[in-house]
Amino acid sequence: MPSIQLKTPTASYEITIGSGLIKTLPRRLARLKNGRPFRPFLVTSSEIWGLWGRQVSAAFGKEQPTVLFLPAGEKHKRLRTVESLLEQLAAAGADRDALLVAFGGGVVGDVTGFLAAIYMRGVSYVQVPTTLLAQVDSSIGGKTGVNLAAGKNLVGSFHHPLAVLADTDLLKTLPLAELRAGLQESIKAGIIRDPKLFRYLENNAEAVLKGDAKALTHVVAASVRVKADVVANDERESGLRMILNYGHTLGHAIEAATGYKQLLHGEAVGWGSIAATHLGLMRGMIGQADADRMIQLILRYGPLTPATVRAAKLVDLTANDKKNRSGTLNYVLPAAIGKAVVVRDVTRDELLEAAGWMLEQMKSAGRNSKKKSEKKRR
Structure with a gap:
């Protein structure tokens, strides 16, 4: 199972590529937090959750993550979506121990990373990309953000994930x-x-x-x-x-x-x-x-x-x-x-x-x- 280490002046994390990674997701999240308390919040789209939600829920067992949904598509990669998700995090009682999990394609990953960068001035997150494009590109490197009418990704920040878990099994349902x-x-x-x-x-x-x-x-x-x-x-x-x-x-x-x-x-x-x-x-x-x-x-x-x-x-x-x-x-x-x-x-x-x-x-x-x-x- 390939594992690639990315080291920058401000972050160091692994990008793991292989089959069946979502089956071990809770254990991997716990390992990343090194025994420190955390509460997982999984951000996804209804389409992705419909395909893989049962497997993810089975992996978590009794301690289920809080699941937040954003509409699929680039047109929803906007500040209004971010505000809605921020309100949902606050309403669910998310605090500095929140660990966001981006479970989706490039839009989900970019928006979740931006949420993690700005909620309570910064919380941790993990990328679990479900599309090939996200696995090879957008989930890596810490770029987060949303679009303006004037252009793509004009609002955002650099905020690296704790890890990237590229489960190649997720590509089986990709059109x-x-x-x-x-x-x-x-x-x-x-x-x-x-x-x-x-x-x-x-x-x-x-x-x-x-x-x-x-x-x-x-x-x-x-x-x-x-x-x-x-x-x-x-x-x-x-x-x-x-x-x-x-x-x-x-x-x-x-x-x-x-x-x-x-x-x-x-x-x-x-x-x-x-x-x-x-x-x-x-x-x-x-x-x-x-x-x-x-x-x-x-x-x-x-x-x-x-x-x-x-x-x-x-x-x-x-x-x-x-x-x-x-x-x-x-x-x-x-x-x-x-x-x-x-x-x-x-x-x-x-x-x-x-x-x-x-x-x-x-x-x-x-x-x-x-x-x-x-x-x-x-």
């Missing part, structure tokens, strides 16, 4: 579209820092997409190592950690432009990664062969849902990106398979060109999908 979307974050990890992971995803696509346990465990562990290594070297995103946002600048813009309703987060990141790859090619930072491999791998793990949006609108929305400094857009581009750099002189015209090219690929994907559907109907 294929969400599995594919989550794998875009693993592809990103390969592009920016791990050429071996990139090649593994190239050579083992069939097994990974079938949900083969061994293949998925390998991918999750390799992706986590990338994230942990980057975070350990740049906890507060002052430099290196920005590379983890590869594909996210235009990806977040696509999500905002479509009201967070048309695409899964990983799909938007996939399209954003395609745009970033094209921009790197335009600038001569990578060769055609590497660019082709990157784009082909992203599409291999699709299909990615297309969106109807204008290039100018997407570029305008990048003005609210968190990577911006002093009004300058910092953009993550590929330098090779396994290496990415932060570029600080990308122009609006370059972004328009990359976004326009990406939108053409979306149109092509949409046409191909329509043709396949027509063939099936025949």
